[in-house]
Amino acid sequence: MTMDLWAITKRVAFYALVLFIVVVAVFPFYYAILTSFKSGTDLFRVSYWPTSFSLDNYAAVLNVGDFPRNVLNSIFVASVTVLLALFLAVTASFALSRVRFRGRGLILMTILAVSMFPQIAVLAGLFEVIRFLGIYNTPWALIFSYTIFTLPFTVWVLTTFMRDLPIEIEEAAIVDGATPWVIITRVFMPLMWPALVTTGLLAFIGAWNEFLFALTFTSSNATRTVPVAIALLSGGTQHEIPWGAIMAASVIVTVPLVILVLVFQRKIISGLTAGGVKG
Amino acid sequence: MTAEATAGTVVRTQPQIQSELMKSRVAAAMWFLVPMLVALAIVAGWPLLRTIYFSLTNTSLNNLYGGDFVGFKNYLSWTTLKSGRTVFSGLLVDPAWWNAVGNTLRFAVISVTLETVIGMIVALVLNAEFKGRGIVRAAILIPWAIPTIVSAKMWSWMLNDQFGIINDLFLNLGIISQKVAWTATADTAMTAVLIVDIWKTTPFMALLILAGLQMVPKDVYEAAKIDGVHPVKVFFKVTLPLVRPAVMVAVIFRLLDAMRIFDLIYVLTPNSKATKTMSVISRENLFDFDKFAYGSAQSTLLFLMIAVMTGLYIWLGKVRFDGGDR
Numbered sequence: 001m002t003m004d005l006w007a008i009t010k011r012v013a014f015y016a017l018v019l020f021i022v023v024v025a026v027f028p029f030y031y032a033i034l035t036s037f038k039s040g041t042d043l044f045r046v047s048y049w050p051t052s053f054s055l056d057n058y059a060a061v062l063n064v065g066d067f068p069r070n071v072l073n074s075i076f077v078a079s080v081t082v083l084l085a086l087f088l089a090v091t092a093s094f095a096l097s098r099v100r101f102r103g104r105g106l107i108l109m110t111i112l113a114v115s116m117f118p119q120i121a122v123l124a125g126l127f128e129v130i131r132f133l134g135i136y137n138t139p140w141a142l143i144f145s146y147t148i149f150t151l152p153f154t155v156w157v158l159t160t161f162m163r164d165l166p167i168e169i170e171e172a173a174i175v176d177g178a179t180p181w182v183i184i185t186r187v188f189m190p191l192m193w194p195a196l197v198t199t200g201l202l203a204f205i206g207a208w209n210e211f212l213f214a215l216t217f218t219s220s221n222a223t224r225t226v227p228v229a230i231a232l233l234s235g236g237t238q239h240e241i242p243w244g245a246i247m248a249a250s251v252i253v254t255v256p257l258v259i260l261v262l263v264f265q266r267k268i269i270s271g272l273t274a275g276g277v278k279g
Numbered sequence: 280m281t282a283e284a285t286a287g288t289v290v291r292t293q294p295q296i297q298s299e300l301m302k303s304r305v306a307a308a309m310w311f312l313v314p315m316l317v318a319l320a321i322v323a324g325w326p327l328l329r330t331i332y333f334s335l336t337n338t339s340l341n342n343l344y345g346g347d348f349v350g351f352k353n354y355l356s357w358t359t360l361k362s363g364r365t366v367f368s369g370l371l372v373d374p375a376w377w378n379a380v381g382n383t384l385r386f387a388v389i390s391v392t393l394e395t396v397i398g399m400i401v402a403l404v405l406n407a408e409f410k411g412r413g414i415v416r417a418a419i420l421i422p423w424a425i426p427t428i429v430s431a432k433m434w435s436w437m438l439n440d441q442f443g444i445i446n447d448l449f450l451n452l453g454i455i456s457q458k459v460a461w462t463a464t465a466d467t468a469m470t471a472v473l474i475v476d477i478w479k480t481t482p483f484m485a486l487l488i489l490a491g492l493q494m495v496p497k498d499v500y501e502a503a504k505i506d507g508v509h510p511v512k513v514f515f516k517v518t519l520p521l522v523r524p525a526v527m528v529a530v531i532f533r534l535l536d537a538m539r540i541f542d543l544i545y546v547l548t549p550n551s552k553a554t555k556t557m558s559v560i561s562r563e564n565l566f567d568f569d570k571f572a573y574g575s576a577q578s579t580l581l582f583l584m585i586a587v588m589t590g591l592y593i594w595l596g597k598v599r600f601d602g603g604d605r
Contacts, residue, residue, distance in 0.1 A: 018409070021401055022418045028478070029421055031444060032433045046447040092315035095308035100301075107312065109593065114323050116589045118539035120558040121582035124333050124565055124575045125326025128343050148322045155315060174300065180307035209426040211542035212558075216566060227428040231546050243436050250429040261424040262417055269416075269486055 029254065036247040043244050057248035066221045067249060070229040074253075077139050077225060078207040081146040082200050089154035089199075090192070094184050096155070097162035098170065108159070115152035119212050122148065130217055141217040142225065146210060150203040157202075157271060161195040162188065198271035201264055205257065226253045327582070333575035340571045353576040370576050375560065383556040386469065387537035390476045395530055397477065398484030403514075405485065406492045419482040427479065431546040434475045438462055465553040472544055472554050476537075484529055491525025492518070531592045538585055557581045 035043065039056040061067050096104060126145050135141045169191070173183050214225045221229070230249050233242060261268060334353055338346025355369040370376055405416055422430065437444050440460035449455045461471045495518060503513045541558040548554045561581065564574030 014404075014407070014409070017400075018404060018411070018415055021404065022415055024478070025418045025422055025482070028430065028433045028437060029425065031437060032429075035436065044442045046442065046444050048444075088315045088318055091311035095311040099304050099308035101305045101308055107316070110319070112593070113586075113589055114319055116535050116585065117323060117327075118558065118578070118581050118585050120539060120541065120561050120578045121330055121585075122323060122326035123330070123562065123578060124571065125329030126322070127565075128329055128333075129321070129326055131343065145322060147318055151315065151318060151322075180304060180311070205424070209428070211428055211545075212562070215545075216562070227426055227542070230432060231428050243439075243442075246432050247436065250432055254425050254429055257424045257426070258421055261420050265417060265420060268420070269490075272483070272486060 029258070032247045032250050032254075036244065036251045039244060057244035058252070060242075060245050061248045061252065066224070067229060069222055070224050070226050071253065073139055073223060074208055074226040077142045077146070078204050080139075080143050081150050081207045082203045084143065085147060085150035085154045085203055086196060086200055088151060089158050090189070090196075091184060092155050093158035093162050094180065094188065097159045099180075108156075111152045111155055115149065115156065117148065119148070123212070123216060126213075127216065136217060137219050137223050139223065142210075142214055145213045145217060146207045149210075150207060153206070154199050154203055157199045158192070158195060161192065165191060194267065195271075198264070198267040201260065201268065202271055205261075208257070330575050330582075331579050333572055334579045336572050338572045338575075340566065340569055343571075346572065349572075353573050354580075370573065370580065375555075376557075376577060378552065379555050379557050379560040382469070382554055383538060383540070383558075386472065386476075386540060386554075386556060387534055390473055390480070390537055391530060391533045393473070393477050394481045394484045394533060395488075395526065397481050398488050398529075399526070401481065401485035402488035402492055405489050419485060422479050423482040425479070427542045428546055430475060430479050431543050434471070434478070435462055435547050438471055462548045462551075465551065468548045468551045468553045472547055475547060476540070476543060479543075480533065484533065487529040488522060488526055491522035494525075495521045535585060535588060535592075538588070539581070 034047070034050055036057050037050065037053050037055070039052070039054040042052050042054075045051075095101075096108060126148075130136050130141045130144065133144075135144065165188070169187055170183060173187050178186070209227060210225075211227045211231070214228045215231070218224050218228065224232070226249075230246060230253070233246050233249065333346070335348060335350060336346035337349050337352075338344075351369075353370060355367065355371045357365050357367045359365050401419060405412060405419075425433075438446075438461040440446065440458055440463065443461075445461070446455070446458045450458070459467060461467045499517055499521075500513065503517060508516075539558050540556055541562070544554050544556055544559055545562075557577065558581065561574045561577040564570040564577060566574075568574075
């Protein structure tokens with residue numbers, strides 16, 4: 001009898017902990033959604049459950065200012081950055097994982113070191129290069145600078161992935177006299193789709209969320225990306241922060257990400273743990 | 280022995296063909312690597328060298344090419360007054376810089392420690408078998424998926440002194456007796472930053488530790504159970520030593536990441552001396568205060584600190600760079 005009671009207590013405590021973890025993880029996002037549907041004075045009344053439903057904040061964000069433009073900027077910058085990084089990384093990681101040559105360890109070490117770079121350390125130099133190339137305050141400045149973290153990450157993860165593919169799949173192609181380029185495009189690419197999707201998605205999230213470069217290398221509302229636009233959203237006066245609009249903008253840019261992450265859950269977890277580079 | 284010998288005599292031409300093949304493969308590999316290496320040199324190597332160079336000049340933001348070489352003056356310089364007193368100036372004697380160094384280190388150590396402990400608890404929960412485990416795993420991915428800027432804004436609304444839900448909740452629960460301006464008060468600003476960072480990054484930690492936990496063979500636990508070993512003892516004597524390598528990798532990555540924190544602090548507690556980190560103060564000098572060379576010196580020092588830490592990690596961790604047998 002006492003044993004049963006003890007077992008029940010333990011079970012209840014365990015589920016209480018589980019509930020606590022879920023509530024803490026989800027609540028801020030839930031509260032942002034809740035706030036985004038409030039308007040007027042409702043906004044300044046604390047409530048734990050939905051009390052009103054108004055789309056005013058969404059209308060304000062989408063119709064006033066450059067927010068839709070900022071979303072398009074973010075999509076463009078993140079997509080081009082990822083495609084560029086994947087293109088450079090596929091061939092490079094083939095060389096790094098399937099071919100034995102001197103200096104391979106050194107190159108891999110450099111790549112890992114670059115991925116640990118503090119972005120601030122290259123900020124001054126990058127600013128000069130971007131000014132020199134004449135791409136300051138354009139999306140290209142961001143695509144250019146984001147390569148510093150997307151490229152090492154994609155190369156590292158794809159190298160780990162390719163290294164674990166069996167040699168047999170290559171042997172037949174080598175016997176047939178296929179060139180390395182044919183081997184990559186015909187033999188490896190079909191096998192690598194899952195890895196490419198995962199790596200691409202993680203790099204996309206990284207580029208989508210980047211703030212320091214975007215803040216520094218763009219200067220007008222129309223060229224900003226979403227994180228900078230949200231950070232700099234301001235009201236009529238200095239002290240009047242448009243919380244409703246900020247929450248609506250936050251929900252708009254976060255919902256697609258959350259859906260993507262939940263859909264690709266398993267892949268993302270395996271990609272994060274295999275590459276283990278950044279969070 | 281004999282089998283090897285015969286194999287050697289029968290296919291004598293094999294090594295020759297193989298080495299030809301190897302040569303062409305290596306040549307192709309070089310061509311595959313060149314674009315990536317060039318790209319990295321342009322976006323990382325060259326800018327880094329330029330930053331270091333700028334730190335040795337008196338360059339200003341409006342005149343990037345008009346700076347003169349001044350040696351280590353930005354780091355440390357001194358003048359001897361007529362009275363014989365020596366006055367030092369420069370980064371190494373700048374109290375604002377050392378305040379930022381202290382903030383960064385405090386933030387890095389506290390956040391990573393708490394994230395590891397809480398991440399371990401969450402990972403242990405997720406490693407247990409129970410109904411709804413998939414839902415919990417999905418739920419903890421949400422903080423990770425939310426952009427840092429967005430989470431900073433969400434939390435600064437929740438932590439708002441007048442209308443924030445945290446003050447409301449804590450007042451109702453009797454944890455605080457009056458409303459607290461979490462992000463604006465010097466005493467609580469760092470706590471606010473830590474709360475948001477821990478909320479956002481613990482999932483990453485938990486997932487990495489969980490991957491380590493799942494490698495521990497199940498029969499280890501079964502054997503301990505049969506022997507009647509207390510679960511707490513099992514955790515410290517069996518589980519922890521087995522997952523330690525996985526945890527260490529995660530801790531190092533997080534530590535290096537925490538050392539360069541910028542966006543969360545820039546948005547959550549702007550202009551607070553209590554939370555200003557090395558990255559924040561460098562950017563301020565580079566682009567807001569027109570002290571471009573001084574800011575370059577600060578970012579160079581941060582780079583050196585992280586480089587030393589990375590070097591130690593690669594050296595101590597013996598990261599695998601050999602890339603397999605091919």
